[in-house]
Amino acid sequence: MSDLSEFDSVENILKKLGRDDHDKVSRILFGKDTHKIEVPEDVQKLSSQHQIEIVSCGFDCKEEQLRSPKIVRVGIFQHQHPVPTSTPIKETREAAFKLAGQAIELAAKSRVNIFCFQEAWSNLSICRLLFCTREKITWCEYAESAEDGPTTMYLAELAKQYNMVIISPILERDHIHGETIWNTAVVIDNHGDYIGKHRKNHIPRVGDFNESTYYFEGNTGHPVFETEFGKIAINICYGRHHPLNWLAFGINGAEIVFNPSATVGELSEPLWGIEARNAAIANGYFTCAINRVGTEHFENAFTSGDGKPAHKDFGHFYGSSYVAAPNGSRSPGLPRTKNAILIAEMDLNLCRQVKDHWGFQMTQRLEMYAELLNKAIKPDFTPQIIKKK
Numbered sequence: 001m002s003d004l005s006e007f008d009s010v011e012n013i014l015k016k017l018g019r020d021d022h023d024k025v026s027r028i029l030f031g032k033d034t035h036k037i038e039v040p041e042d043v044q045k046l047s048s049q050h051q052i053e054i055v056s057c058g059f060d061c062k063e064e065q066l067r068s069p070k071i072v073r074v075g076i077f078q079h080q081h082p083v084p085t086s087t088p089i090k091e092t093r094e095a096a097f098k099l100a101g102q103a104i105e106l107a108a109k110s111r112v113n114i115f116c117f118q119e120a121w122s123n124l125s126i127c128r129l130l131f132c133t134r135e136k137i138t139w140c141e142y143a144e145s146a147e148d149g150p151t152t153m154y155l156a157e158l159a160k161q162y163n164m165v166i167i168s169p170i171l172e173r174d175h176i177h178g179e180t181i182w183n184t185a186v187v188i189d190n191h192g193d194y195i196g197k198h199r200k201n202h203i204p205r206v207g208d209f210n211e212s213t214y215y216f217e218g219n220t221g222h223p224v225f226e227t228e229f230g231k232i233a234i235n236i237c238y239g240r241h242h243p244l245n246w247l248a249f250g251i252n253g254a255e256i257v258f259n260p261s262a263t264v265g266e267l268s269e270p271l272w273g274i275e276a277r278n279a280a281i282a283n284g285y286f287t288c289a290i291n292r293v294g295t296e297h298f299e300n301a302f303t304s305g306d307g308k309p310a311h312k313d314f315g316h317f318y319g320s321s322y323v324a325a326p327n328g329s330r331s332p333g334l335p336r337t338k339n340a341i342l343i344a345e346m347d348l349n350l351c352r353q354v355k356d357h358w359g360f361q362m363t364q365r366l367e368m369y370a371e372l373l374n375k376a377i378k379p380d381f382t383p384q385i386i387k388k389k
């Protein structure tokens, strides 16, 4: 269903440069080279059967004398809507589960330890429901319990079977607090146990992203989940535009922060490669940015009060998922138009090595900024502006 006129990836365009120019440009655009990770032949075969492309890479890290390496393999999955937007909820969910099962099997065969989906992945009519039309009838039925809803129960089995931590961003229904809806990421550990959730902190009110019609800003703070494979956190979609949101996950000790997203080219593509990568550098952790793919069409035209004529599609979701390391290097991006998994191997020791090298945490001056922020939130705040007398 993706628009075939969309180009496949920036990387493929760069490959058209001569080898020498390509290497020069890549060093600056992508940072230190990543190394190749072999994908076994049977996995490659399965990936073409399922039409889920696999891209893989490994980040280099120095061996230390006192600490053993903390090697972890992360798998991030981007995908398009597998059925038309008019498909009934149950069928849509079944199609989503089938696709997820295929992707998780591919990740397991590639020895992935932590797997993350894109934003609200199982509520595949997400655009119709959440981000544009402001229609509610029927589509709110997608919302489900984070703790024991159908998506969590389905993934818990797979997490246990494959000894894999799974991060599952869903549309949550909080049955205890007034049946309210939240945009939530669920964390299931590698034994198949629910270990917690995080609710999206910053809700967009931009372009067609009319999400505030459906749910409020999250109330779960900045949790870091301690797993057998590392300390992980989730900064959901629009939260990536807020440096303090990234900072807070770093303060709480995250080693990998996932950014499951759903965003379109016209709005955000020039920002995409910068924000999660900058967060990795500034906060001394790995970041994994995941965006969905495709263009969906809706029955009823909608507007967003921005002067544009009523329209029936939302623009192209451009994929381009990637992983960035604290030293500023990054993986290749996944394609802009295809279902794909990025497998990235990293040594979490790199986080401390980069902190020691650059000293960004040591020179951070949190107390200075805490003082300013404390003043800035007061009604009688006066900005520190100095004018010529």
Ligand SMILES: NC(=O)NCCC(=O)O
Binding pocket: 119, 131, 204, 209, 236, 237, 238, 239, 261, 262, 263, 264, 267, 268
């Ligand atoms: N899903 C979501 O938060 N989208 C907002 C658009 C953006 O941040 O690029």
